Amino acid sequence: MNQQDFIRRMPEASSHLRRQDGMWQKLHIDVPLLILLLALTAFGLFVLYSASGGDGHYVRRQGVFFILSYIAMFSLAQVPLAMMQRWAPWFYGWGLILLVLVLVMGTGAKGAQRWLEIGGFRFQPSEALKLAVPLLIASYFSQRMLPPAFKHVFWALILITLPTLLIVKQPDLGTSLLVATSGLLVLFFAGLRWRYIVSAAALVIGSAWPMWHWGLHGYQKQRIMTLFNPEADPYGAGWNIKQSKAAIGSGGWDGKGWLQGTQSQLDFLPESHTDFIIAVLSEEMGLMGVLALMGLYLLIIARGLIIALKAQHSFGRLLAAGITLTFFVYIFVNIGMVSGMLPVVGVPLPLVSHGGTALITLMAGFGILMAISTEPKKVGL
């Protein structure tokens, strides 16, 4: 309660924020972010059309997903930050229950249980945790002194680990990694002391060996092994990487032309419309296209960080920075894995890869960013 008092008495934030007051502010829309997202969406559909072999079906489906995801974004942008903060623990709690349900009665493919089916409607609860975890951690730290004390760091880590382990168990290495990352990034922005970070890094490296032996599934190990030597098994495990590298590299500076990529159009490139879509972009539009996409991403990240810096409260600040950097992690892991720099862990390229669930989660995240960016000034309370 003391803290609340303290916040209320905070000196007014810099005056330039007032200039944003207007229609967009009332609609809770951050215009620069919206423009960037629309540009990225259009670009993504354009690439997807080619990646799915000129099949309008995927593009129409993705279009529907985009509409749904924009609706989700605008809806979330209307939610007051205080409410998000209050509901964060509940949101998190439901998420955990659903994750347990997935393990008990989930469905899925390739030996993994990731989906829940309720009344013919199928969804992936682990996606929700990508938002629930940073929400909870940000909410947790916004009520505590920063930089966080060891005790609080400890509890935060427990809160992050619980869903992560449940998702690993499905098993879904890619998503669990992103969920953990989304929580840890908030921890980082909360000012986690460097000495903790360094010792944690040492611990991770130290535990890599036992993890390798007991923690990973055969197919996950194989994916990692493949990374280091994809040529050893070019027709089996290394096929994806071999083909995606050939696609990327053969694009050159300006690419083979839209719909002209032989690797992607002739099906040599697997998962070309989902995880490996950037290889299609590189093959058909060359390095130029890749750099343009990276530029768009960079602008979105920059906008996200600016929103974080301008946020009035520590909750918004931590959440905005956490969401933005999680978005970056997506980008980095996907682009890195497709080019053979990182293990193939099954992370889609945000807003470009085909797929509804990940898209809605991401756009919901941007909805939260907009809510933070357009939060009304609480002046003189």
Next chain:
Amino acid sequence: MSENHRIQDHHYEARIFMHRVLVAAVVVLGLLGMLAARYYNLTITHHDLYVTESEKNRVHVQSIAPTRGLIYDRKGRLLADNRPSYTLSLIIERVENIDEILVQLRQLVKISDVDVERFSRARRKGRRPYEAVPLRYRLSEDEIARLAVNEYRLEGVEVEAQLIRFYPYGELFAHAVGYVGSINQRELDVMTEEDMHDYASTRSIGKVGLESHYERKLLGEVGYQNVETNARGRVLRVLERKDPIPGKTLQLHLDTDLQDAAHSALSGRRGSVVAIEIATGGVLALASTPSFNPNLFVTGISHKDYNALNTSLDKPMYNRAIQGQYPPASTVKPMLALAALHYGVNDEKRSIRDPGFFQLKGHERKYRDWKKRGHGNQVDMKQAISESCDTYFYDLAHRMGIDRIHDFGLHFGLGARTDIDIPNENGGNWPSKAWKNGRHGLPWFPGDSLNVSIGQGFTQATPLQLAEMTATIAARGVRKKPMLVRTIDGEVQSPVEVERFNVSSRHWDIIFDAMREVVHGRRGTGQRIRRGAKYEMAGKTGTAQVVGIKQDEEYDASKLNARHLDHALFIGFAPYDNPKIAVAVVVENGEHGSSTAAPMARKVFDAYLLDEKGKLLSDAAQDDLFAAQLAENEL
């Protein structure tokens, strides 16, 4: 903590956060830079490498099998054809579970156990990677449709249209034309790199007969196309193409009418008939019975069929015409009589007394004549030939000696392969002193010469050699190489004259006259074939012993096993005054040359010399008919 501290903490927090965002921004820029560098490395630095790799994925060189050359008989009738056939094949490398796919396929098309057995054998045999292994040949339209509908769940299953060799006349030409079959491991092993290239997509190769001898001519030249394929190996389009060049067309001297006449005459018997066109050495008929259906071998013969052929006592796959070596028996007599005239050992008027046997001076052993009581007190050369008097020739050979007999026989092609244009020919044996010494380590005994004089003992010849000898006699010493192929891609293969042997024409006349007497004489051994003949023939019968008959023992057919009965032989040419065709007939265990072999020769003569209505063809009419038939068939 005091209020004061908290306020300180807030600024501190903001500063920490600002600092963290800065760190994050730097990390983001750094990592994006790394990604950009990585993509630069792939797209720019190693561009060429990956272009090559993606092109290798996409573009495949496919070889296109050339169409095998066709084989026609002399009148343009097709003997070896290529027929389109739809074959169901599996690409083993692309099939996940062979047994499973076999079960699936069995629900769609009829697959017999024989098909599966043949498929398993083909699978085990050496083959090139990703080469389709045929499972079922000759799919029906229905089956093709059913496979097409289910194509999506049959990974690695292919239906391809290919041309399959077909022999419309079946067993009639099996020994002459031969057959093709799948390329086997042994054949692959001896292939050079160049051969491998030539056979890049050809599945079959000539195994025997003309198909084998003219393999390279019939094969044609392989074509190529660069095709764009997708990841599943499906061809999407052809980028570049070099058409294959079809194999050359062979036109044979063989005449289906004569071949059929010979084959039918032999039917039910083991034996061979060979007919040669005297003017060219062209082989008009080359029959060997029993025969077999060459079409069985084209797509891979089943174990059962193969065993049946292979274990049959009648040896249907044995080409008796060129491989069967038989005692020529009395068919060598005209040639020996000519030798005697040529060397001045006998003149035609010299006669002997024939008591039914011959005895060497100071020897007990009696060399018997086939006629127990002999041929009379005054047997001259003409009678000796027309009645086939053994005693006369014992005497003649004894006085001539083996060296001269041997030398003379060589001029008629005895003891050497004729080099006919089909493989696996045997050369028979025409013995000499040197040969006997080398082979048996024994000196030549006078009795050996007596055996040679009646074409027995060490003497052996193939039906083809006998036909060549006959043709050489009919051409008065001009020996031509027997050839089956008349033209290659329309280009006439000129006859090959092996030798032109000079013997006085008076001597030829004597032998011709004696051989005519065999058929047309009152007591000639071959007289029964002259009935109804529209032309005159010359010939010689022969009856070859299969088992040795002991001294003083008589040949009694009823006591002998059927396979120990004498072989029946006949050689002859016609028309007598203008010889065009020479024929040799050997019928295993046919007993009598006169009654079994000679009538077969007559049928072949008729088929060659008479028209459809049984009228004798003039030379001009024969040429016209030939041209007309050729034109009709090739249209």
